[in-house]
Amino acid sequence: MKKVDVIVIGAGAAGLFCAAQAGKRGRSVAVLDHAKRIGGKILMSGGGRCNFTNMYASHENFLCDNKHFCKSALSRYTQWDFISLVAEYGIAYHEKTLGQLFCDDSAKDILNMLLSECNKAGATVTNQCDVLKIEKGDSGFTLQTSKGEYQCESLVIATGGLSMPKLGASPFGYKVAEQFGLTVKPTRAGLVPFTLHEQDKSVLAELSGISLDASANCNDTSFNENILFTHRGLSGPAVLQISSFWEPGQAVEFDLYPNGDLYEQLHKAQQSQPDVLLSNALGAFYPKRYVQTVLPYLGIENKPLKQYQGKSLNEVAKAFHQWHLKPNGTEGYRTAEVTLGGVDTDFLSSKTMEAKDVKGLYFIGEVMDVTGWLGGYNFQWAWSSGYVAGQVV
Ligand SMILES: Cc1cc2nc3c(=O)[nH]c(=O)nc-3n(C[C@H](O)[C@H](O)[C@H](O)COP(=O)(O)OP(=O)(O)OC[C@H]3O[C@@H](n4cnc5c(N)ncnc54)[C@H](O)[C@@H]3O)c2cc1C
Structure with a gap:
């Protein structure tokens, strides 16, 4: 003893x-x-x-x-x-x-x-x-x-x-x-990647490896770092942070242009280059592969900028500023940091x-x-x- x-x-x-x-x-x-x-x-x-x-x-x-x-x-x-x-x-x-x-x-x-x-x-x-x-x-x-x-x-x-x-x-x-x-x-x-429902995963998995500046918001808490698309779901510091505040069944709101006003940028582009396609204009702010995949996923038509009239340009900007995603769950204790x-x-x-x-x-x-x-x-x-x-x- x-x-x-x-x-x-x-x-x-x-x-x-x-x-x-x-x-x-x-x-x-x-x-x-x-x-x-x-x-x-x-x-x-x-x-x-x-x-x-x-x-x-x-x-x-x-x-x-x-x-x-x-x-x-x-x-x-x-x-x-x-x-x-x-x-x-x-x-x-x-x-x-x-x-x-x-x-x-x-x-x-x-x-x-x-x-x-x-x-x-x-x-x-x-x-x-x-x-x-x-x-x-x-x-x-x-x-x-x-x-x-x-x-x-x-x-x-x-x-x-x-x-x-x-x-x-x-x-x-x-x-x-x-x-x-x-x-x-x-x-x-906690501090764990999100997994996605099949309808999101089948599209977003194609973006694996792409990282974007974003703020992730849920339950009155917000983290402005970046997010990373993976072949299994969504990771990156902003996602790991918000995962600790997220409850199953809730949606997370991502602002994918967190440090500015995307509408203002698109409006400026519309004035100076009205014939440019929306995807090309967005290419100034996001990787090309991301834009090509995400426009149809978000239900946004890809047209020359001059064809977005009235509120429609605003709606495009809003889709990026307020992307709502309902995770399927998390990767669990296998990969969680805490x-x-x-x-x-x-x-x-x-x-x-x-x-x-x-x-x-x-x-x-x-x-x-x-x-x-x-x-x-x-x-x-x-x-x-x-x-x-x-x-x-
Ligand atoms: C991959 C990964 C990366 C991380 N990176 C960071 C980082 O960079 N910065 C940061 O601040 N935090 C980080 N964390 C979190 C951090 O590691 C933990 O919060 C921290 O280690 C907790 O310290 P602890 O001593 O309480 O527990 P632990 O460090 O987990 O230690 C617990 C110990 O108890 C032992 N133990 C468990 N059960 C029993 C038992 N039944 N009998 C005897 N022994 C037992 C375990 O073997 C282990 O050695 C990371 C976590 C992970 C998983």
């Missing part, structure tokens, strides 16, 4: 960071993970370069039923604190866009940094360890695992959400929450992440009902929530 002060289940971003913090305080810490390979998700993140934080991170970039919950942790361990740590390790990084910071070289740098922090703090990390049973006694927790029995005073659940099961994701954390009487909010895939929902934050202290009614039990990272936007926010939540728990476990 192994006895330690703290056991962290889950050696992902939040778990490793929390373990290092607790170890630095002189606590003996064991991190247990069932995966064969530690840090698989970190290595895959940001296309292999890990978008490790966002310069503009604030509580407004998170979805959570209690919109105040993340404020405390985010302000106690900020993006600037993590950026200092990255700089201390000499890891080169750059801003890609919108405050998103990526490693210049490889996500491996971030994983190695976390493992080195654990190592310096004396926290051990054990992989391929299945936790079979957890029991709570007066002085702490007893765990039966595939690598023997463990005892600890504080137990931290950092097992993440359901996205990407092939990287080790499991519902373990939700089951532990339920075992100890905490509520789990319904989960669904899981929406999770352990209900009403049951947790926002200062320490400890369960209010279960002394010594903590939940950190994605397992909780806190989900960041695309752009480094989810890792920032892992660091911030891991940090505050690490100060008290």
